[in-house]
Amino acid sequence: xxxxIMAVTWMFLLLxxxxxxxxxxxxxxxxxxxGDTAKLVxxxxxxxxxxxxxxxxxxxxxxxxxxxSDFFSRNKPASFSVIHQSQKGTSGYMIGQLxxxxxxxxxxxxxxxxxxKNKITQIRIEKL
Numbered sequence: 001x002x003x004x005i006m007a008v009t010w011m012f013l014l015l016x017x018x019x020x021x022x023x024x025x026x027x028x029x030x031x032x033x034x035g036d037t038a039k040l041v042x043x044x045x046x047x048x049x050x051x052x053x054x055x056x057x058x059x060x061x062x063x064x065x066x067x068x069s070d071f072f073s074r075n076k077p078a079s080f081s082v083i084h085q086s087q088k089g090t091s092g093y094m095i096g097q098l099x100x101x102x103x104x105x106x107x108x109x110x111x112x113x114x115x116x117k118n119k120i121t122q123i124r125i126e127k128l
Contacts, residue, residue, distance in 0.1 A: 035072035075100035
């Protein structure tokens with residue numbers, strides 16, 4: 001009986017983690033679709049690695065938000081679609097395509113669990 005309860009508990013925790021990761025992917029997708037950096041900042045880790053056109057920086061999430069805001073001011077989003085996503089254990093990733101008025105971009109986001117909350121730890125944006 002105890003083993004069944006333990007198995008059900010682990011299954012619930014696993015499903016809750018995957019569901020929360022899906023929420024982060026959905027929120028991130030919506031934020032890229034609209035260029036809403038405030039929503040992106042909400043799902044970022046305290047420190048985020050930002051890679052824009054090959055230039056890499058480790059930034060606090062507020063500074064990362066400003067950097068992305070500058071990017072969106074030069075590249076107004078027209079659409080965003082998730083191409084692939086995956087979750088394994090306490091980490092995951094999302095790959096998407098951002099269409100803007102100035103061209104198309106590939107977006108990679110790494111997601112990691114921190115204090116039982118999934119947060120973005122890296123955003124890479126590359127022109128296609």
